Amino acid sequence: MKNRLFKIIPSLILLFFLGFTVSAKAQNEIAYSVSFKNAMHHEAEISFTIPNPPSGSLNVRMARSSTGRYATHEFGKNVYNVKAKNAEGNPIKISKIEGDVYQINSPGKSVTISYTLFGNWVDGTYAAFDRDFAHMNMAATFMYPIGLDNRPRTLQLNYADKPNWKVVTQLQDLGKGKYFAKDFQYFMDSPVNIGAFKSTKWNITNPDGKQQTIQFHTNTKDEQPIVDNFGNLLKKMVDEQIAVFGELPTFDYGNFYFMQNVNPENAGDGMEHRNSTVIVERDDKIEGNESDMLSTFSHEFFHAWNVERLRPKTLEPFDFSHANMSDGLWISEGFTQYYGQLLLKRAGLRTLDEITRTNQSILNTVLLSPGALNYSPIESSQYAVFADAGVAVDQTNKGNMFTSYYIYGAGVALALDLRLRADFNLTLDDYMRALWKEYGKPEIPFTMEALQKTLGNLTKNTKFAEDFFTKYIHGTAKEDYKSLLEKAGFILQKARPGKAFSGFGRINFSNGKAVLGATQSTSPAYKAGLNIGNVLLKINDQDIKSQADLNKIMDASKPGDQLKINFTQRGLPYETTLILSEDPTLELITFEKANRTLTPEIKSFRDNWLNSKIKQ
Template sequence: MAAPAIHYRVECADRKAHLFAVTLTIDQPAALQRVTLPVWIPGSYLVREFSKNLQNLRAVQGRRKLEAAQLDKCSWQIECTPGKPLVLRYEVCAYDNSVRTAWLNADRGFFNGTSLCLQVEGQLDGPHAIEVLAPPTSADGARWSCATALKPTKVDRHGFGSYIADSYDELADSPVEMGAFWSAEFEACGVPHRFVIAGATASFDGERLIADTRAICEEQMRFWHGDKVGKRNGPKPPHDRYVFMLNAVDDGYGGLEHRHSTVLICTRRDLPQIGARKQTDGYVTLLGLISHEYFHTWNVKRLRPAEFARYDYARENYTQLLWLFEGFTSYYDDLLLRRAGRIDDATYLKLVNKTINQVQQTPGRLVQSVAEASFDAWIKYYRQDEQTPNTTVSYYTKGALVAMCFDLTLRAEGKGSLDDVMRLLWKTSEGGPIDEADFAAALEAIAGRSFAREIAAWVHSTDELPLSDLLRVHGVAALDDPAQRAQELGLRVAETGGSVQVKVVLRGGAAEQAGFSANDEWIGIELPAAKGRPAQGWRLARLDDLALYLGPLKKATALVARDRRLLRLALTLPSGVTTWRLFAQDPAKLAKWLSRP
């Protein structure tokens, strides 16, 4: 690798003010050197305008101060002497405690390159060096460490120092975690892995988390490369190192994938606890998140939409294939938990059941196809409002069900499985960009027939998926259970402090027919006088109280507050609203689906 001509120096300038200081040195600038800051980060499809956090940009060559003329919202141009190092200094306010941007306070530092590192136009493909400086020791005496998947060139025992990236793309794809975090290292199929956690409590069971994570990683490497992966003369995975970075907070959930690492966020209660005998639902959710982001190491970071062959960081990058890359990953995350022995059949069916009911309770599935939802991620999925469930469908959840339909259809026809299709795509694309035609060709190669009809119906239309029939063939039956009250009424609500706040009114439901609106406060119900009973009014603290007050009655007047006005809405409770409950009808058939081939 050539010597880097681009150098970044990152300092924790003021932890109380949440300010990083960055010094960018360009050894060989152009006469009119342009620099830009990305407006989005790959994997999170929303223009986030990271430049809003950049301030005090200054430029010098030697002792000469230069003007950094702003060209647009995220670009600057400096007129300078070519061949003489150009130095830019600026600050970044880091106050987004998520996986997508940057954060700095007295306890923790974190950043993605897309938030801190200006792009140097004309020099994006060459090596980039970055030096991360250790902050002064905190008043409480806690010594910080630094973790990143970047290749170190000269670092101290705490991880602070100099790193190198092959290109700006690699720099942008390599987040950095700093703080007095918990850390552990392990190997999976011969590949070194590290897990760091900020915010872990004293009750946290690190041994269990590492054992479970190792099992997930090894299961996924075997999925893609076979049982001999990592063994002598066996196939090698595409990554030679990997870092999990987890931020444990009071309330939060999410993840963002990278080529050699992932950033996760969960609640502290979701971490495994020392001495706990039972696996909590929260911990299962965390394992599913770990599995999901690790699967992206192959599916989206390497095997990816053709439109993502080269990212354009200055604008939206559109694709109709997020159902395949996010949806299929959402199918395999829990399935591979089952194959790795981290959950049992009942837990897996419970997770599938939840996904099915989520999709069925989204009226937008009848409005927008999953391919259209992928394309509209920039304006719909990542900009959700009160009408989102009525206008779009999640390419995560419906995409997972589409994947399941392809998998179960292939298995039912005795023509392999979706596993074979994914491995064939990896082989034929050499772990690179693909389009929908490539996916269709791989399906046909495995099945021996065209899947054009299924792709048209399941991906490009709003037709219902044949879930019940396919599940029954594989030993799983679905019972119709009475819906919960909010689902029955077509509502999504928040019940806090003895108040029922309407968040979403679902299209076609009883609440919409009555005239409910998002942001209403449902105060109570009124019942007319009847034989042996006077007219009554009841304050409503939670939806489940309706059964207590209404009894067998199906009609009532709902009293709601809207924009400080009191309204009376005629509400008729529907009958026959149900949700699915899956159960294993034929465990032997189910085992053939869920077990590793």
């Protein structure tokens, strides 16, 4: 009896302290509530209660940036009717001290803040409310108290008048429309979609024996068999992605959610989150558009490893009050871009011709664009604070000093993959697995030095790793793509050898006026002093009033010809001389199309690169 009592007492003490901890946690829980009574006018009514606020003044704010985005987006512009009440339900003063920051002095034991949010932009960044759905990116939707990031959050969703709606979110489901997040960062990274979804799902068992579920939910007019068929295509893609890393990430609560909205009036987007992704399509339906849609799904799912867990230190922790600059988007977004298409090819969802055209586009950007020629992948990544869906009313010179880190990084991935295969009998898959084991799975944020070190360890050649990072990551040098691609049976060559090139770019012909767009600094047009807004009048004394007029002159010209250009700038007449060059555009073709022999060795190299890695 005595021994049993000694066993019971510690258990009672433990239960007491556990109960006390849970109770204390609940006392500090920030509780949100959302209703949609005016959704037809794109409004949501939101409130949140903060128990035990800090003494003195309490500041709350709307975010200015969002997970998965790197520029600022000023979500506070859509907030109004901001009010506050104390624990007794009496109104208290709340003052706006900045455009998106509000202050309450002496909030007391508890404070509840309410506001109206307008949302009518359906993409991965903003919020949208309508008769048939609610679409919430958390940063665009919810105010938050400053300095209370460690407190848990609950979210109560009120939609009793919408019996056909259901909720899709990675937040923990507590039942009866209530959801839970362990802290601020998790809450803000957990989008919520509500609507009459059609769904399909399947289970996957990880190598450790744990089963996880992949769920696909779509707001679409397609019938269920179309949704099921698309789910089968997704399964093939997911299996190839697992083969790269050897396992799925451990998803919180055992689920990953594809959250899709399909409507031609959407803004369009794909946005990754820790255990989910929001994919917004501009098509009218899934049927007939599966191939295009798969590109976004493949890219976003690869993020479940690369960026959500294998994450640059420059993005940790994410700061919602301003833009988040990173030096690592060339790998986080760029390598993801590369694998997004490569893995569709491996899954049998892309043809050889399609992946060839994809790589051709990458090569033209990386080898010819001024941004890639003059600025490094790291500098490209850092410019995301201005380029990532950022809005500006003034013109920029982006075309001459920025190349998208998506495409630039994909070019780096292509080069490194081929180098590892050609020189080390390794692959980019090996490198990604090594990074996953060292930094992604344990969730240790990486630095550029860490990436270089892992490459050196993998290849057992630290000099190679140092040279690669010095030249191609910190620098602007470019790999010898031509010789690397030949090892896989591809030829990189001029697409239009001997053809004249002006570099005028896209010209807007309207009412007999030829108005130039921005010209690239490497082009003959730029070197002749021509740029955006100039109006072409004559070339060699011939009037230019249509595309046909321009084509006639260019077809009769050759590289090296000098053309007299008459144009106006801001209404004033000018004349310049433009010296045509050879068209620099590149094409990538297979040995087969060039009637070159595809040897067994080359075919094996290509197959090992582009074909499935699923073990039958």
